[in-house]
Amino acid sequence: MTTRNGNRKRWLVGVTLLCALAVVTAAVLLFQHFQREWQTTSLSVQEGWRASQVYAAADDALSVPEGTTEKAAKRAARQGELKLPASAKGNPEGYLYPSTYVVRPETTPTSLVKSMTKKARARQDATAGAHGYDTLTIASIIQAEADNPADMAKVSRVIQNRLKRDMPLQMDSTINYALHRSTLNTSHADTRVNSPYNTYRFKGLPPSPINNPGPDALEAARHPASGDWLYFVTVKPGDTRFTDDYEQHKKWVEEFNAEQANGA
Structure with a gap:
């Protein structure tokens, strides 16, 4: 009887510890989620902004040094990551589509610019004949x-x-x-x-x-x-x-x- 009760107590303690660990883990994950939400901002690109204005606003939204986004955009364009037409000759001007973009802690200048050019292509797809x-x-x-x-x-x-x-x-x-x-x-x-x-x-x-x-x-x-x-x-x-x-x-x-x- 003593051994059986002892085993049961140890089992209950183990279960209790596991439950406590699960609660702590859930709390940590929940905290991290809200922390990410607190750190999430947005960038609103206005219609008619020039590329230079978009880059400056992106630098501010990402809290990176001035000129960082422009350099990233030009590098991504050279490497074909922005999927610009040959006629653009690597110039993203016109493809930084005006919209509101979510900026998270993991967002980089390159990923932000890529999302803009992707949206530009999608909008052109939605406007018949607007690809030229x-x-x-x-x-x-x-x-x-x-x-x-x-x-x-x-x-x-x-x-x-x-x-x-x-x-x-x-x-x-x-x-x-x-x-x-x-x-x-x-x-x-x-x-x-x-x-x-x-x-x-x-x-x-x-x-x-x-x-x-x-x-x-x-x-x-x-x-x-x-x-x-x-x-x-x-x-x-x-x-x-x-x-x-x-x-x-x-x-x-x-x-x-x-x-x-x-x-x-």
């Missing part, structure tokens, strides 16, 4: 030039009409990209900048997208509105005017200049 590099480049110009999504299809038509007529695009946004700035005012000297992104000086599309366009711009690039417009100007926010008459366009540009002079 030229279409992506046009979408980026639309994204930069249109005052609001409602005007995007009209801006797209202006671009298409100018390309068909072998006219220079004369888009201020492409000069801004060349000069690494964002401004509404373009000087005559700016239009003489010797850059392939200067669409005042060089006909056709610039050599790459000038930002990372969102779904509305992609859709507009693929489906431009119907019209004969060759010119447009946003006189003030919410007031973009389109025409095929250059003289009328000049009058509207004068209105725009007056609005700027008045501090609009």
